[in-house]
Amino acid sequence: MFSKPVIQLITQRCSWRNYNGKAIEEDKKKQLIDFMSKVKDCPFGSIAAFELVHDSLDGKKTVPGTYGLIKRAESFIVGTVKKAEKDLEDFGFLFEKIILYATDIGLSTCWMGGTFSQTSFADKVALKQDETLPAISPVGYPAKKRAMMDTMIHLTVGSKRRKPWKDIFFNKNSDTALQEKDAGKYAIPLEMARLAPSSSNSQPWRIIKDKDRFHFLLKRSIKFDKFSMADLQRIDMGICMSHFELVAREAGLSGKWDTRDMGPLPKKTEYVATWVTQ
Numbered sequence: 001m002f003s004k005p006v007i008q009l010i011t012q013r014c015s016w017r018n019y020n021g022k023a024i025e026e027d028k029k030k031q032l033i034d035f036m037s038k039v040k041d042c043p044f045g046s047i048a049a050f051e052l053v054h055d056s057l058d059g060k061k062t063v064p065g066t067y068g069l070i071k072r073a074e075s076f077i078v079g080t081v082k083k084a085e086k087d088l089e090d091f092g093f094l095f096e097k098i099i100l101y102a103t104d105i106g107l108s109t110c111w112m113g114g115t116f117s118q119t120s121f122a123d124k125v126a127l128k129q130d131e132t133l134p135a136i137s138p139v140g141y142p143a144k145k146r147a148m149m150d151t152m153i154h155l156t157v158g159s160k161r162r163k164p165w166k167d168i169f170f171n172k173n174s175d176t177a178l179q180e181k182d183a184g185k186y187a188i189p190l191e192m193a194r195l196a197p198s199s200s201n202s203q204p205w206r207i208i209k210d211k212d213r214f215h216f217l218l219k220r221s222i223k224f225d226k227f228s229m230a231d232l233q234r235i236d237m238g239i240c241m242s243h244f245e246l247v248a249r250e251a252g253l254s255g256k257w258d259t260r261d262m263g264p265l266p267k268k269t270e271y272v273a274t275w276v277t278q
């Protein structure tokens with residue numbers, strides 16, 4: 001799928017909000033479009049589609065529809081998904097593979113689920129009634145230095161920081177932290193899931209290991225307001241699952257997603273899926 005080990009891509013990727021205005025070469029565009037057309041398999045079987053759209057900057061520094069946040073990016077990946085029960089988790093799962101592929105071919109990106117105008121991007125991809133457009137990402141070559149706004153966001157949401165294992169990974173029940181030594185061959189897939197990007201760096205995932213099963217749960221920290229944007233923390237869950245599966249598969253660990261419930265849930269969590277090792 002990628003030319004470099006996925007662990008390398010995960011650790012190398014970071015959000016980038018200002019670009020140098022250089023257009024992506026035609027052969028790279030083709031590679032990206034080709035990859036985007038092939039990412040289809042997802043845990044809940046939703047139907048998503050991804051397009052590369054371009055906007056002539058016409059001398060403007062900031063990209064229209066991004067509230068002045070994205071500077072000098074000429075191309076965007078725009079994703080849409082058919083409305084379904086677990087559509088946003090699948091959307092995050094698939095889109096993250098594209099983000100990692102872009103990283104692989106030397107391009108920078110930034111997940112954007114909040115600070116963009118849905119209507120301006122919906123027009124570019126002819127959004128249908130039974131679809132939503134939960135997120136986009138600029139894609140291109142980064143500017144030499146982060147712009148002040150980018151640095152501010154980076155610092156405010158603590159983009160470099162991630163929650164420690166003891167706060168997010170558990171053994172058998174949510175009272176016992178999972179030790180790395182007890183994670184066995186899954187220590188690296190878990191570590192790479194921990195490094196996933198998330199909206200406002202909220203890291204809403206909680207994972208409980210129960211023998212040969214890993215239960216993925218959502219613990220919300222942001223109140224979801226359905227009138228303003230997509231439920232971004234569900235997208236975050238899909239991203240985390242994507243990292244976990246990609247790294248597990250690369251390490252030769254087989255397993256599959258089971259979406260039956262796990263039984264009684266820890267307080268204030270929502271069940272998402274279970275990875276069953278095989």
Ligand SMILES: Cc1cc2nc3c(=O)[nH]c(=O)nc-3n(C[C@H](O)[C@H](O)[C@H](O)COP(=O)(O)O)c2cc1C
Pocket residue numbers: 013014015016069110111112113114115116135153157158159160196197198199200201232235236239
């Ligand atoms: C689903 C999702 C939505 C996001 N939406 C925005 C956004 O609207 N604007 C923005 O500046 N960053 C957005 N981000 C980027 C996060 O702030 C960033 O991924 C997080 O702080 C971690 O930093 P990193 O990507 O550099 O590792 C979003 C990230 C995700 C995963």
